[in-house]
Every structure is written in C-alpha cells, then in structure tokens.
Amino acid sequence: MKNAAFFFFILFMVSLISCKKPADAPASSITTPYQITIPSHFPAKLNIPSDNPMTVEGVTLGRFLFYDGRLSGRTDPDSMMSCANCHIQANSFVCGINNPKYTNGHPFGLTGILTPHYMLPMINLVWADHGYLWNGSVSEANPSPRPQNIEDVVWMAIQAPHEMHGDTNRTKTLIQSLKGYPDLFMKAFGSETVTIRNTGKAIAQFVRTLISANSKFDRFLKGQEQLTTSERTGFVLFMTEQGGDCFHCHGGDGNPLFTTNLFYNNGKDTVFDDLRDRYHVTQNLSDIGAYKAPTLRNLVFTAPYMHDGRFKTLDEVIDFYSSGVVWSPSISPLMHHVATHGVQLLPKQKADLKAFLLTLTDSSFVTNPDYSRPLKMPDEK
Amino acid sequence: MIFIGMILSSCHKDHSPGITALKSGTVQIDFLHSVDGNPLVFDSLEYVTSLGNQYMVNDLQYFVSGLSFHASGGAWVYIQDSCAIHYVDARIESSAHWLIAQHLPAGNYDSIGFIFGLDEADNRTGRFVNPPERDMFWPEMLGGGYHYMKMNLKWKNQAMQETMPFMFHLGIGQMYSGTTADPDSIIGFIQNYFPVKLPVSTVISANHSSSIGIEMNVGGWFDGQNAFDFSLYPMGIMQNQSGMYRAALNGRNVFSIQPIVYN
Numbered sequence: 222m223k224n225a226a227f228f229f230f231i232l233f234m235v236s237l238i239s240c241k242k243p244a245d246a247p248a249s250s251i252t253t254p255y256q257i258t259i260p261s262h263f264p265a266k267l268n269i270p271s272d273n274p275m276t277v278e279g280v281t282l283g284r285f286l287f288y289d290g291r292l293s294g295r296t297d298p299d300s301m302m303s304c305a306n307c308h309i310q311a312n313s314f315v316c317g318i319n320n321p322k323y324t325n326g327h328p329f330g331l332t333g334i335l336t337p338h339y340m341l342p343m344i345n346l347v348w349a350d351h352g353y354l355w356n357g358s359v360s361e362a363n364p365s366p367r368p369q370n371i372e373d374v375v376w377m378a379i380q381a382p383h384e385m386h387g388d389t390n391r392t393k394t395l396i397q398s399l400k401g402y403p404d405l406f407m408k409a410f411g412s413e414t415v416t417i418r419n420t421g422k423a424i425a426q427f428v429r430t431l432i433s434a435n436s437k438f439d440r441f442l443k444g445q446e447q448l449t450t451s452e453r454t455g456f457v458l459f460m461t462e463q464g465g466d467c468f469h470c471h472g473g474d475g476n477p478l479f480t481t482n483l484f485y486n487n488g489k490d491t492v493f494d495d496l497r498d499r500y501h502v503t504q505n506l507s508d509i510g511a512y513k514a515p516t517l518r519n520l521v522f523t524a525p526y527m528h529d530g531r532f533k534t535l536d537e538v539i540d541f542y543s544s545g546v547v548w549s550p551s552i553s554p555l556m557h558h559v560a561t562h563g564v565q566l567l568p569k570q571k572a573d574l575k576a577f578l579l580t581l582t583d584s585s586f587v588t589n590p591d592y593s594r595p596l597k598m599p600d601e602k
Numbered sequence: 603m604i605f606i607g608m609i610l611s612s613c614h615k616d617h618s619p620g621i622t623a624l625k626s627g628t629v630q631i632d633f634l635h636s637v638d639g640n641p642l643v644f645d646s647l648e649y650v651t652s653l654g655n656q657y658m659v660n661d662l663q664y665f666v667s668g669l670s671f672h673a674s675g676g677a678w679v680y681i682q683d684s685c686a687i688h689y690v691d692a693r694i695e696s697s698a699h700w701l702i703a704q705h706l707p708a709g710n711y712d713s714i715g716f717i718f719g720l721d722e723a724d725n726r727t728g729r730f731v732n733p734p735e736r737d738m739f740w741p742e743m744l745g746g747g748y749h750y751m752k753m754n755l756k757w758k759n760q761a762m763q764e765t766m767p768f769m770f771h772l773g774i775g776q777m778y779s780g781t782t783a784d785p786d787s788i789i790g791f792i793q794n795y796f797p798v799k800l801p802v803s804t805v806i807s808a809n810h811s812s813s814i815g816i817e818m819n820v821g822g823w824f825d826g827q828n829a830f831d832f833s834l835y836p837m838g839i840m841q842n843q844s845g846m847y848r849a850a851l852n853g854r855n856v857f858s859i860q861p862i863v864y865n
Contacts, residue, residue: 266732350733460741462769462840463783468741469769475727475739475748482733507645507660554660554754554767557838 252276260434278409283427294391314343339530347429375421401599433586455577488546509551628811657757662692664751668717719750719795745774775843783841815860822856
C-alpha cells in the first residue's frame with residue numbers, strides 16, 4: 222500500500238514535469254509565492270498585475286536578468302547592457318550624478334543617444350500607481366498592446382535607441398542559449414522556452430521587491446527614534462501649508478511613500494517644448510509642463526533632480542521652491558506660493574528642511590544583498 | 603413603519619429583528635456638481651463670485667459620512683461601518699456614486715442627513731492607507747485625520763494680471779496662542795465638519811432600488827452672507843481657522859436634492 226502511494230506520487234510528479242505548457246503559461250503550482258511584508262504605515266494595496274503573481278522563482282530569475290548585460294542580445298563586452306548599467310543600487314537605482322560614464326547623471330544608450338529624461342529612482346514601485354515614467358505614459362489605462370506596466374518597460378528598454386537599441390528576438394535567442402536560464406524559466410513560468418513576455422515578468426517581479434522602509438523617519442514614525450531639533454523643525458516646514466508645503470504633492474506622515482504618484486507643473490518654466498510631458502499623454506492643457514512627483518526617499522543618492530536634471534544638489538532644489546517658482550497658465554494649483562516665487566524660506570529654515578529630507582535616507586536599501594548583483598550568473602560555474 | 607433608532611451596523615448586514623429582507627430596498631446616492639445651475643466645468647475661468655472674483659476649479663475631492671434617513675415622527679436609519687464614509691473626486695465619475703445598502707428598510711422617508719467631512723469618531727489618522735483616500739491626509743501636527751475637502755482652484759480679480767492658485771482646503775482647525783500659525787503654538791483644535799439635512803420625499807420599496815441625487819453648488823462656497831474673498835487668505839486656509847469657519851458656514855447651504863429616480 223505504501224509502495225503504491227509512492228508510485229502514484231512519482232507518477233504525478235513526472236506528469237507535472239512532462240506536461241508541455243505554453244511559453245506564457247502562468248506559474249505552475251510548484252512555484253513558491255513571494256510574500257511582501259507591508260511595512261508599518263505603508264499602503265495595503267499592492268500594484269501587482271493579476272497575470273504576474275510574485276513568486277520566489279520569478280524574483281530569482283528577474284534578479285539575474287536585471288543584472289545580465291546579455292539582455293541587450295549581445296555578448297561583446299562593449300555592447301552588452303543590462304538594467305543595472307544605469308539602475309545602480311548604490312544610487313537607489315539611478316545612475317548617479319557622479320557616475321564616471323554618464324556625465325551629470327544623464328544616461329545614454331548603447332548608441333550614445335541620451336535618454337529623453339533623467340532617471341526616476343526605482344523605489345517602492347510595488348505601490349506605484351497612475352502610470353510609470355515621468356509622464357505616466359506606461360499605464361494600466363492604456364489599451365493593449367500599448368505599454369501598461371513594468372513588464373512592458375523591459376521590452377521597451379531592449380528596443381529603445383536611447384537604451385539597449387536591441388531586438389527582442391535576438392535577446393530571447395541569446396538568453397535561451399545560456400546554460401541555466403531555461404531551467405530558471407521552467408521553475409518560474411513552467412516552460413524552458415524564453416519569451417520576452419516572461420523576461421519582462423521576471424524583471425518586474427524583482428523590481429517590485431525593491432522596498433525602502435527603514436529610514437530614520439520610518440523609525441521615528443514607529444516611535445523607535447527621535448528627530449533632532451533641526452530635523453523636527455524641517456518636518457514641520459514640510460508638513461505645513463504656511464511652511465514649505467511639500468506634503469500636498471510628496472506625502473508625509475500620512476503617506477510614507479513620499480509621493481502621491483500624481484503629476485504637477487511645479488513652476489519651473491514659462492516655456493514648454495518637451496514632447497514627453499504629461500500633456501502629451503492626456504492632451505489636457507492643464508497638464509502642460511507637468512511631471513510625476515518623484516518619491517523623496519533616498520534623495521541623497523538620487524541627484525540630479527527634476528525630469529531634466531537641472532538641479533545638481535538638494536540645496537538647489539530647496540532654493541528653487543523657496544524663491545525660484547515661476548508662473549505659467551498650467552502651473553499646478555497646489556503651487557499657491559507662486560505670487561512670491563516660492564515659499565520664501567530663511568537660510569536656517571532651508572537647513573532645517575534639508576535636515577528633515579535627509580532623514581528619508583535608507584542606507585539599508587542601497588546595501589541590501591537581496592537587491593544586489595548575484596555573485597554568479599546562471600551559466601557561470 | 604420604520605422603527606425608531608434602528609441602526610444598520612453594516613451595509614450588507616441583515617436587519618434587526620422585525621425587519622425582513624423582503625421589506626427592504628437598495629439606495630444609491632449620486633453626487634452632482636454645478637455652478638449656477640450648470641454642470642461644473644473644470645479648468646475653465648468662467649465663474650465669478652459675488653465679490654466679482656473670477657475663478658476656475660481644478661480639483662474637487664471630499665468626504666461625506668454619517669448618512670442617515672429620516673421619517674416623519676422621528677424614526678431614522680443610520681448607516682454605519684464599512685459604507686459609512688464616501689470619498690468623492692468630482693473628476694472621477696465612478697466616485698460620484700455611493701451604493702448604500704442592500705437592506706435599507708422599506709418605507710417613506712422625508713429627509714436625509716449626512717456629515718460633510720468626518721466627525722471626531724471617523725476622522726482617525728491612519729484609517730486610510732491606500733490612495734485616493736490616503737492622499738486626503740491632514741498633517742497630524744495640524745490636527746490629524748483627513749482633509750474634509752480639497753478644492754484646488756485659480757482665481758483673479760480686476761487688479762490681477764494672471765490667475766493665482768488657491769487651495770480651498772477644509773479640515774480640523776487650529777487655535778494658535780500667538781499671531782503666527784506656528785504649529786508649536788497650537789493650544790487647541792476645532793472641528794469644522796458640519797451636518798447637512800436635506801428634505802426629500804423618498805419611498806424605499808421592497809426589492810427595488812432608488813437613486814437620490816445630491817447636488818453641490820460649488821459657487822455656494824464663495825457666495826451668500828459669508829462671501830469669501832480669496833485675497834484675504836494669501837496663504838490658504840488650512841492654518842487659518844477664520845477662513846475655514848467662513849467656508850464651513852457657506853458649506854451648509856451648498857447642497858440640494860435632485861429628482862429621485864426609482865428603478
């Protein structure tokens with residue numbers, strides 16, 4: 222009887238393995254769900270597409286692919302490019318203003334073409350909504366086949382002239398040929414066949430694990446640490462309409478993502494010629510010159526600032542909001558200090574506000590080994 | 603006959619003894635937004651206050667809570683718990699519809715009431731962790747909880763060359779010991795939510811649904827006995843209780859009932 226049970230168990234397992242599934246089949250039941258622990262004060266609602274549930278196997282595969290330069294479809298060292306070429310963990314997954322390759326933190330693709338915008342930090346995207354990129358053009362609201370989610374950003378990056386300038390067929394053929402990857406795809410998606418869709422799914426799963434919730438301010442919210450006098454004064458400025466009034470766009474104690482993920486014309490310009498602002502997505506005149514409010518977490522690592530990287534330092538950003546705001550017809554109604562060109566902070570107030578902003582630094586995020594390059598790629602011994 | 607003081611403890615909970623599901627119906631509240639009797643048009647500088655200020659509305663988001671249905675003779679039904687708070691974003695059509703209950707007792711009602719905003723019991727910091735309600739949070743140091751309303755607009759008077767932003771935001775007010783709105787000098791907080799009661803002739807029929815339209819006259823926030831002058835509040839009103847008080851006085855009169863549709 223015991224032997225018979227064992228026989229049927231083996232038979233069952235063999236049938237699972239031998240079942241030929243479509244390449245894009247959902248993860249089989251033998252995958253292990255990846256559990257995201259929601260940090261204190263964070264949203265309970267996660268932005269995980271129903272057709273790409275998080276699994277340990279998917280995240281593992283995604284991490285390899287994220288760091289593998291052969292994602293570009295090439296093996297020559299000079300022409301390989303991975304996500305991590307520009308999305309550098311030490312800089313909260315932007316390339317960084319001191320990047321030796323990308324001058325002033327402005328990345329370019331394999332052919333040397335600069336990206337249209339500077340980089341947004343890749344932090345807490347599992348809670349992102351209202352679309353991705355500075356203008357939200359990658360959005361669940363888009364009809365298929367237009368890009369809807371992080372999964373789509375992957376094939377976009379492979380193809381874009383200002384990024385990998387590659388060919389998705391070449392990429393999947395190359396990845397397919399690399400020892401170890403077919404097995405990882407099998408474990409994650411139930412098929413050894415490499416597809417760009419599953420490649421995107423895996424990388425998106427990995428990206429959704431990148432969570433920052435261990436800054437000094439997080440510990441303050443949990444009652445584990447106190448702010449200094451200067452940091453607290455800066456916090457008050459951040460949170461008050463008659464102070465710096467940062468919270469309406471960037472969150473605060475009621476929204477620890479430190480972004481609403483919404484789009485604002487924050488009063489940087491009077492003339493608008495960017496064909497990739499929010500207006501070019503919505504065609505709404507009130508969106509001219511509007512861009513997504515980025516998270517303020519780990520600001521210390523994410524210079525330069527704004528969509529066009531115009532501000533090299535945090536001090537320049539604070540100076541701008543203090544006295545550099547300019548009026549335009551589409552300026553956000555939340556920029557109510559525009560009549561005085563900004564919130565008119567005194568030097569000490571600027572220092573206090575900066576001190577508070579630096580409490581959003583989460584060094585554990587930029588050193589977390591789970592987010593780092595794997596020690597070996599799948600085909601490395 | 604509706605019995606006095608019946609409380610529906612959940613939108614989907616069965617009635618108290620004596621009321622059966624066969625004697626109940628469904629009600630949906632539909633929120634409408636207008637200016638001078640015409641549907642609100644966003645981002646258009648076409649409105650004028652009684653003080654002569656031109657304005658446009660860019661965003662309008664608010665909470666209503668504490669919905670109650672009243673019958674003559676003092677009987678009432680109070681909606682509680684999971685469906686007791688509704689968030690409206692006037693730009694998002696789906697948010698304008700508030701499906702109240704499967705089990706509202708059948709009968710004749712002659713008025714409905716609600717709280718504009720959130721009362722002390724409902725206005726708890728941290729109760730909403732997800733957007734869009736989360737983004738209504740009101741800083742803890744200014745009283746906490748959530749904005750009752752965010753109306754973002756732009757305005758100008760005859761002396762102004764260009765429109766200027768104005769954040770017409772309502773929530774918990776502060777009392778300051780000094781002359782500046784320094785949070786460290788706050789000596790007390792003031793609740794600015796207010797009750798609204800509207801006459802309505804509604805029949806809730808067994809196993810039928812009814813729709814009740816509640817219209818907000820957006821212009822009413824600025825007009826009337828307490829005409830609102832944007833120029834008096836260059837820093838907004840979140841930290842200016844006199845401004846929020848004036849706004850809340852006007853708010854008591856901005857709502858009306860629209861014709862009821864029985865389905």
